[in-house]
Amino acid sequence: MNRWEELTGGTSGHAYAARFAALAEGGEDVHGEARFCAALVPAGARVLDAGCGTGRVMIRLSELGYDCVGVDLDASMLTVARREAPELPWFQADLTEFDPGRLGIVADFDLVVVAGNVFPLLAAGTEAGVVKRLGAVLRPGGLLVAGFGLDRAHLPVPPGIALPEYDKCCAEAGLALVDRFATWGADPYDGGGYAVSVHRR
Template identity: 80%
Template sequence: MSRWRDLTGGVSGSEYAARFEALARGGRDMHGEAAFCAALVPPAARVLDAGCGTGRVMIRLSELGYDCVGVDLDSSMLEVARAQAPELPWFQADLAEFDPARFGVAADFDLVVAAGNVLPLLAPGTEAAVVDRLAVTLRPGGLLVAGFGLDAAHLPVPPTTTLPEYDACCAAAGLVLVDRFATWDGAPYDDGGYAVSVHRLAV
């Protein structure tokens, strides 16, 4: 069972969405992840939102002209995403077993984004399998972008995945580190408790 399901019971979609709506009403920019991705690939590029949740990132990227697909295991989160953007493709699947062909989707994404602590909230021991499955969905030269917490201050669960461990999973999947940042705003990484990593699939 995933750490996310342990944490939420798989029924927190509406509550999760309401929290972000409240932040937006308070003036917070809710589109940092989408802006980060948009700076990496041009409009009309194909983007897979892995662990898409309620669709906040993917819906914004779609509005900016990207060809997006969302995947999540939590049906309550997908219910919110589908209600907000029923015209977009939302699929329920375990990322450790995700096969785009099963859903009639081509495995040639220009970018895969895993925002919102997707990696630390996976089922324990599946991190390498998930990274491998995400790498398989990329075209040669495609990018994997993942942002997640590394310490208790940036995670709702005890930290489990270190950057060296994540980089090792990426290397095993044929991915090479391109850059790393401390925030989705692009601040330089400073060995702090949160990192946004950009890896490229070898050509």
């Protein structure tokens, strides 16, 4: 069981979606991740949303003209995603065992986005394997984009993977660091408790 399942029991999809809906209704920008990704690859590019949750990022990218695929383990989250955008391809799969061929997914993505603190919420010790699997679905030159908290102030659980460890996982998977930011708004990384990392295959 991963840390997300321990935290939520796999039943938080509707509550998670409601929280972001309330933020949007209050005037908050809830599309920073999609806008960040759209600045990296042109419309029409293939994007894998790994740990897609309720589909907030992927649905917005699809609206912007991207060819998207979403994968998540949590059935309650995918129920919301499928309700909101039934025309889009949503797959239930554990990222630690992610096998695109078995799911009928063509593995030639221009960008893989991993938002929503996915890496710190994996089961400890599985991070390198997930990075390797996600890196393998990128075409040469493709980008892996991951944003996650690094301290308790930015996480719902005690901190998991640190940046040096994450960078090592990426290097072992053949991915090189391109840039790192402090927010999805592309603010420069200042050593704080949240980072958005861009690696290239």
